[in-house]
Amino acid sequence: MKKIQILGTGCPKCKALAQSAETAAKEMGIEYTIEKVTEINEIMKFGIMMTPALVIDGQVKVVGKVPSAEEIKRLLL
Secondary structure, eight states: OEEEEEESSSOHHHHHHHHHHHHHHHHHTOOEEEEEEOOHHHHHHTTOOSSOEEEETTEEEEESSOOOHHHHHHHHO
């Protein structure tokens, strides 16, 4: 099971990233969980200074932008 975390305070870009990540995971047919991390102190533990950020299985993959579902699929492999 893949653990997908969306780091951000809930801005429109954060919501778009969450939607893209969910779309990518569903289209791939993989088992996954999505967690939205909105607490600034928790976000800072990842060393993130810009949001939104995408974390997959504990590793930061994307910072400060919203990748397409196709880009996220490549990161989920």
